[in-house]
Amino acid sequence: MFKRTEKNLVVGLDIGTTKVVVLVGELLDNQGIEVIGVGSHPSCGLKRGVVVNIERTVQSIRKAVEAAELMVGCRIHSAFTGIAGAHISSLNSHGIVAIRDREVGEFDVERVIDTAKAVAIPADQKILHVLPQEFIVDHQRAIREPIGMAGIRLEVRVHIVTGSTGTAQNIVKCVEHCDLQVGDIILEQLASSYAVLTEDEKELGVCMIDIGGGTTDIAIFIDGAIQHTSVIPIAGDQVTHDIAIALRTPMKSAEQIKKEHAYAISRMIEEGEMIDVPGIGPHASRQLSKKKLSEIVEARYEELFNLIYLEIERTGFKEKLAAGVVLTGGASLVESGVELAEIILNMPVRLGAARGVSGPQEVIGNPIYATGVGLLIAACKQGSDFGMSALQSPDEVSMWRRMRRWFKGNF
Ligand SMILES: Nc1ncnc2c1ncn2[C@@H]1O[C@H](COP(=O)(O)OP(=O)(O)OP(=O)(O)O)[C@@H](O)[C@H]1O
Ligand SMILES: [Mg+2]
Secondary structure, eight states, rough: OOOSSSSOOOEEEEEEEEEEEEEEEEETTTOEOOOOOEEEEEEEEETTTTTTOOOHHHHHHHHHHHHHHHTTOOOEEEEEEEETTTOOEEEEEEEEEOTTTTTTTTHHHHHHHHHOOOOOOOOTTEEEEEEEEEEEEEEEEESSTTOOOSSSEEEEEEEEEEEEHHHHHHHHHHHHTTOOEEEEEEHHHHHHHHHHHHHHHHHHHHEEEEEOSSSSEEEEEEETTEEEEEEOOOOHHHHHHHHHHHHHHHHHHHHHHHHHBSSSSGGSOOOTOOOEEEETTTTEEEEEEEHHHHHHHHHHHHHHHHHHHHHHHHOGGGGGTTTEEEEESGGGGGGGGHHHHHHHHOOOOEEOOOOSSSSSHHHHHHGGHHHHHHHHHHHHHGGGTTOTTTTTTTOOOOOHHHHHHHHOOOO
């Protein structure tokens, strides 16, 4: 059954709060990626983006991996996986070094990034990403690839993302229990941004908001580089929970009712449109107006968008977001969600699905898969030049590979 061994494959593993998705991408000759395998399974062991039950998470990953393996007809040995949750924090830092031979070399870039990384972080946190925003050679700013430039002093401004060491170790543990190796761990909103944002948006200034099941992940890009990342622990599952409590209906029915009938702006619904709400246990089902349902949903989305507004304002980047906001993730699919976001955030908002890759429309056109597709793109940025295949175990990440990643992946 497992025959396909020659292809150059990359694998993205999105361990979300509501579902685990495995995407297998094939690197095409024209440098593009085609999604050739998809495996998805409901996620059982996570809360608000963080693994809380290893056994159940492992089972969900196994099922998703098996489904993807069956579809592509090969074994998966390694995957790039995401990390999210309230334990993630980020800061901007700055480094300066003297250029050794009056011309910037790899060694100078390595040293300047090392100096920028030398910040005090809590003992239980580890650095997940060091993302260069710009290099400055003498007084020349906004340099993306400094190697080869003449000068005396090299500076770098970086965005550093840190996360709980234990949480990252738990992700690795779950993946390794499934006999897979972790190619790398990527911040989920960074992965999603690779999939849904255009280069123009990143240049002009854009805020990407991935509203998932357990967390809402925010990433702000200005002048082509990431400036801010944060996580709000409110997302689609809270909306479902609110519906289940208010309507006294099982979570499963609440989830279904939300997806089929709910609007984020309740005044868009006429009075009198009724839906069936199943009761809990022996209780009979009842009728409820769609407007009442949407009022419950609207309250939670309003709270979420207000928190996002405050967060954007707190960063000081609000006036610089000329390209507005891009919403992605499953909970961004709620009817009239984009319109509500436009009203509260007071800027243009669009729904973002994966772009720049080919494959089944239900994957490419669906914001639920944005992180998975982004992980594939991240895997290609880091691995494709080295012929790394999902069928081999990844080598130690060499210095050169890290350098390529800083330049290619992070702007
Ligand atoms: N059509 C829809 N309308 C409203 N909500 C939806 C719709 N489709 C999916 N959702 C919600 O999207 C959420 C799942 O989104 P997603 O798959 O992006 O989350 P996840 O990646 O598993 O979680 P997280 O990223 O927070 O760890 C669920 O709360 C689900 O109810
Ligand atoms: Mg997600």
